[in-house]
Amino acid sequence: MPSGQxxxxxxxxxQYLQTQRKLSGHTxxxxxxxxxxxIHMAHERSARPLAELASSDIRRFAAQFHARGMSxxxxxxxxxxxxxxxxxxxxxxxLAANPVDGVKPPKRVKALPKALGVxxxxxxxxxxxxxxxxxxxxxxxxxxxxxxxxxxxLYSSGLRVxxxxxxxxxxxxxxxxxxxxWIDLEASEVTVTGKGSKRRTVPIGTAAxxxxxxxxxxREYQLGVSEARGATDAHACALFVTLRGRRMTSRAVQRRxxxxxxxxxxxxxxxxxxxxxxxxxxxxxxxxxxxAVQEMLGHASIAxxxxxxxxxxxxxxxxxxxxxxxxxxxxxRG
Numbered sequence: 294m295p296s297g298q299x300x301x302x303x304x305x306x307x308q309y310l311q312t313q314r315k316l317s318g319h320t321x322x323x324x325x326x327x328x329x330x331x332i333h334m335a336h337e338r339s340a341r342p343l344a345e346l347a348s349s350d351i352r353r354f355a356a357q358f359h360a361r362g363m364s365x366x367x368x369x370x371x372x373x374x375x376x377x378x379x380x381x382x383x384x385x386x387x388l389a390a391n392p393v394d395g396v397k398p399p400k401r402v403k404a405l406p407k408a409l410g411v412x413x414x415x416x417x418x419x420x421x422x423x424x425x426x427x428x429x430x431x432x433x434x435x436x437x438x439x440x441x442x443x444x445x446x447l448y449s450s451g452l453r454v455x456x457x458x459x460x461x462x463x464x465x466x467x468x469x470x471x472x473x474x475w476i477d478l479e480a481s482e483v484t485v486t487g488k489g490s491k492r493r494t495v496p497i498g499t500a501a502x503x504x505x506x507x508x509x510x511x512r513e514y515q516l517g518v519s520e521a522r523g524a525t526d527a528h529a530c531a532l533f534v535t536l537r538g539r540r541m542t543s544r545a546v547q548r549r550x551x552x553x554x555x556x557x558x559x560x561x562x563x564x565x566x567x568x569x570x571x572x573x574x575x576x577x578x579x580x581x582x583x584x585a586v587q588e589m590l591g592h593a594s595i596a597x598x599x600x601x602x603x604x605x606x607x608x609x610x611x612x613x614x615x616x617x618x619x620x621x622x623x624x625x626r627g
Contacts, residue, residue, distance in 0.1 A: 334354050408574040445501035
């Protein structure tokens, strides 16, 4: 069992991350899980307190993860969480050395983010599936407009799905709710709060603006239907709402975009983040402005944005292989 001192130390560190670093609740849960696992592994054999762990212990823990089949990326994330924790302990309590320093995860092949081609991306966000023979209900029609508005915004502004679902109709500040994201149709922009509680403002394209306005024309009708079902008005400020009048969830968007892509015959396994990747890749292909794309994505480091230059090069290589006469594979003579 973990000592009370170690548990208290981790609680204090998580409090620091929440108040000083302003990390999201989801990120804090990940840190909590990784640090709880560290305590468990440290006490599994010798019940050693965390402050007495050495680099050899951390290497052994990483090797155990690898032997269990954990991916190099997951091991790297745990080591990063542990390194940050011990770095904080060193500052707060004068720990002589960070035992995670110098411990590296297994090498991994970095996978490129998956982006749709331009034609498939435009088809996905602008096309509605062919209606069935039976007449469409008003609720089905309104949800179709809601879907297209959400998909257009994801592709137009490169939003994360959590940023999309947190959008309000406009900025709201009351005793019960304060907006973390909102849309401004007059200014053609959205303001969102991303990772690390960093706020950014991103422009909205013309097609996305039209799709949002089309959705707003039926949104009030849908809220009226939801009130008849007994829904509360707690989600009334949300830009995107479900048939029950509640704020759209990330899981609902994921499900809807998969169904939409399947209905259109798009072969890729489409998810909301794929539209963010597509936004970045297509914008970079057209503009070549890495810094601007970094700002619009909300990346803290430009290294996170540079991966999209690899996507662009990959596309160029495919064009070269298909078109250049000296790149084509020669047919065997026979």
